[in-house]
Amino acid sequence: MSNISVDLTGQVAAVTGAGNGIGKACALALASSGAQIALLDISASAMEQTQQEIADLGGSSTAYVCDVSKVAEIKQSYAAIAQNYGNLDIAVNSAGVNVQQRGEDVTEEAWDKVLGINAKGSFFCCQAAGRIMMQQKKGKIINIGSAMSVVGYVKRSAYCASKGAVAQFTKVLAGEWASYNITVNTVCPTFIYTPFTEPMFRDQEFKEDVERRILLHRIGDVDDVTGTVLYLASSAADFVTGSMVMVDGGWTAW
Numbered sequence: 001m002s003n004i005s006v007d008l009t010g011q012v013a014a015v016t017g018a019g020n021g022i023g024k025a026c027a028l029a030l031a032s033s034g035a036q037i038a039l040l041d042i043s044a045s046a047m048e049q050t051q052q053e054i055a056d057l058g059g060s061s062t063a064y065v066c067d068v069s070k071v072a073e074i075k076q077s078y079a080a081i082a083q084n085y086g087n088l089d090i091a092v093n094s095a096g097v098n099v100q101q102r103g104e105d106v107t108e109e110a111w112d113k114v115l116g117i118n119a120k121g122s123f124f125c126c127q128a129a130g131r132i133m134m135q136q137k138k139g140k141i142i143n144i145g146s147a148m149s150v151v152g153y154v155k156r157s158a159y160c161a162s163k164g165a166v167a168q169f170t171k172v173l174a175g176e177w178a179s180y181n182i183t184v185n186t187v188c189p190t191f192i193y194t195p196f197t198e199p200m201f202r203d204q205e206f207k208e209d210v211e212r213r214i215l216l217h218r219i220g221d222v223d224d225v226t227g228t229v230l231y232l233a234s235s236a237a238d239f240v241t242g243s244m245v246m247v248d249g250g251w252t253a254w
């Protein structure tokens, strides 16, 4: 668990991809900081586990099964969240996937899946959260982009396109919603140990390439990301919007 301390008592946070990895870690960190959590994920069983861990921390959560590539499901989930809580202070969009294919091999199916979940899904979750936050004239939206929002990497043309899209629409929403006191930022992690990446690191050559490119020469942990998310969710970041916060051990700096 991240050791940054922020007080989010009484606030409501929606977290997508909350069943595993970075989204789950964000849900737990926000709950530890006092927020009530609305979990969204395509996997009901994964969310059950997250809910149990939040309860073990003494926190409170509700779960919404939602495929974020389907706008109708996003609308339905956010309508239920608005009805249950009456307000929404924080939205973290972490649901994401990758299909590794070289450019010459990328299939239409893979492209549509990766862009549909990562780019379209994150955008329409922002829209659903933003519509609630506009009424309150207050809110913090945190999109999980990637170091690959700004750099390329082999077999990741669809993934890099999707994460570049996230960083770019974040800037537009930050401008459009600034007058509503809504901040919108992208957190851009490099490789982090999660169920998403653990199978990849069985390839030793790949692991060594990643560790070499990261200036700090280690793969990140989920709590390298949750510290930044808690900061952006807190009043300490009231003047931060439209930013890409690189949590990449220096990969993109060099």
Ligand SMILES: NC(=O)c1ccc[n+]([C@@H]2O[C@H](COP(=O)([O-])OP(=O)(O)OC[C@H]3O[C@@H](n4cnc5c(N)ncnc54)[C@H](O)[C@@H]3O)[C@@H](O)[C@H]2O)c1
Binding pocket: 016, 017, 018, 019, 020, 021, 022, 023, 040, 041, 042, 043, 046, 066, 067, 068, 069, 093, 094, 095, 096, 097, 117, 118, 144, 145, 146, 147, 188, 189, 190, 191, 192, 193, 194, 195, 196, 197
């Ligand atoms: N792990 C990394 O190295 C890393 C690095 C940079 C960015 N990211 C980004 O962080 C985010 C989370 O990655 P992770 O490593 O925690 O992944 P993960 O696979 O561990 O968790 C992703 C979660 O999203 C859910 N999900 C998948 N498709 C969904 C859909 N259509 N609708 C709703 N939920 C869905 C899964 O069920 C899962 O619970 C992703 O956006 C990923 O691109 C990860």
